[in-house]
Amino acid sequence: MLIDAHQAFAKTSDESACEELIGRVQQGDQAAFAQLYAQHNRRVYALCLRLLADRHYAEDVTQEVFVQLWYKISQFKGQSKFTTWLHSVTSNIAISYLRKHKHWLQKVVSIEKSGMDETSITLCKGLNGLDKLVLRLPERARLVFVLHAVEGYRHEEISTMLGMAIGSSKSQYHRARKLLQEWYENE
Amino acid sequence: MSKPEFDHFIERSLAQPSEIQPEKDLWPGIEHAIGKPITDQKPHNIWPKVSGVAACFIVALVTWQAVMVQPKHDAMASMTHFFDQQKQTLLVQYEQQPALVTGWQIQLQELENAELAIKQALENDPQNAALLKMLAQVYQQQLDLINKVHTPRWQQI
Numbered sequence: 577m578l579i580d581a582h583q584a585f586a587k588t589s590d591e592s593a594c595e596e597l598i599g600r601v602q603q604g605d606q607a608a609f610a611q612l613y614a615q616h617n618r619r620v621y622a623l624c625l626r627l628l629a630d631r632h633y634a635e636d637v638t639q640e641v642f643v644q645l646w647y648k649i650s651q652f653k654g655q656s657k658f659t660t661w662l663h664s665v666t667s668n669i670a671i672s673y674l675r676k677h678k679h680w681l682q683k684v685v686s687i688e689k690s691g692m693d694e695t696s697i698t699l700c701k702g703l704n705g706l707d708k709l710v711l712r713l714p715e716r717a718r719l720v721f722v723l724h725a726v727e728g729y730r731h732e733e734i735s736t737m738l739g740m741a742i743g744s745s746k747s748q749y750h751r752a753r754k755l756l757q758e759w760y761e762n763e
Numbered sequence: 764m765s766k767p768e769f770d771h772f773i774e775r776s777l778a779q780p781s782e783i784q785p786e787k788d789l790w791p792g793i794e795h796a797i798g799k800p801i802t803d804q805k806p807h808n809i810w811p812k813v814s815g816v817a818a819c820f821i822v823a824l825v826t827w828q829a830v831m832v833q834p835k836h837d838a839m840a841s842m843t844h845f846f847d848q849q850k851q852t853l854l855v856q857y858e859q860q861p862a863l864v865t866g867w868q869i870q871l872q873e874l875e876n877a878e879l880a881i882k883q884a885l886e887n888d889p890q891n892a893a894l895l896k897m898l899a900q901v902y903q904q905q906l907d908l909i910n911k912v913h914t915p916r917w918q919q920i
Contacts, residue, residue: 606797613790618782625783632866635785639792639864646797677870702783706776726777757769 594658601649613642619659620666622707626722627670629692629711631700637673641666663727671719671737689715709756720745721752787865796863838895839885846902853906857913867912874905 597615600608620641624634645665652661691712697703703711710718719738723729724745729737731745738745767775881898885891 606794609797610790610794613793617789618784621785621789622781622783631786632869635787635789636864636866638785639789639796642789642793643796646793700783701786704776704779706773707783725773726781756773760766760769760772 595654598649598652598654598658601646602652609646612645616659616662617642620662623663623666623722623727624670625700626707626710626726627667627719628674629713629715629718631696633673633677637666637670640673641669644669667723667727667729667737674715674719691715691718706756709759710752712759713752713755716740716744717748717752717755720748721756724749789865792863792865795861837889839882839889839898842895842899842902843882846906849906850909853909857909860913862912864912867908871905871908874901874908877901878905 597608597612601612617638621634621638624637624641625631628634628637641662645662648665652658691714692700694712697708697711700711710721713721716738720734723734723737724731731742731749734740734745735742740748766772878898878901881894881901885894885898888894
């Protein structure tokens, strides 16, 4: 009970420190923004890497997320947790980036982009076992898996975000799980 | 030791902290971008953008002329000649201006590879309108990319 109370106090104290920091950023304090970046950049980068399966794209989008955050942080009104809002902003920017950078050949013949190759995955540092498998997934299956299983979006929300039918989102999720299981068991 | 069940593996992995350290320090690029308000453009910075947009427009015009109006002439050569000039001009213009994103050269390299592949196909079929349009599109994308990474327009959240 004492531990619970201690944890609850620590959580409240963390949240109020975060609110205070965001308040300073909203006032245009760049030092506070640097602190906010230091606290959240690893989370944002991890999400970008999982969605984009490309280290360079993930770096570009992480930068873009924080630049937009600086200009748009006044839109954060505190109705949800800051990390939840930041994840939603990151997901939207990453999906939009993928659409814009779709390879010309993919646009012409509508082929699906395959996942990251084994060599590139080996070069990425700090990946856990699941990340290594997720990055190998083909694009649509990967996006749906990350948004649903990792980020907790419902298939209805994913269908809107990715412009696909709800049924397609569900089938891509099952496809992803099947591939992941196959790779996991054969490793 | 045997492997845990797949479901257990997924559950355990998703419960782990979800953080990965970027390999590059991304802060300097962000700091550079937020240090200068987007609306606070100095007059001399406008010209690369204006000429970049003009270059893209002219490439589209030259392409239209090459593909639709002068199909019997060497469309690929005239388009390529014009594009090369525009690309070099843009690269020189932006030489002193650091790009605000990293990794754009890799994207440019991909587009250049696509350009080479289309040119090879055109050698066997020089009047193929679909290939010429594709080449023009790749040229356009290269110019757009060079412009975009030097004068970004941040998207809406």
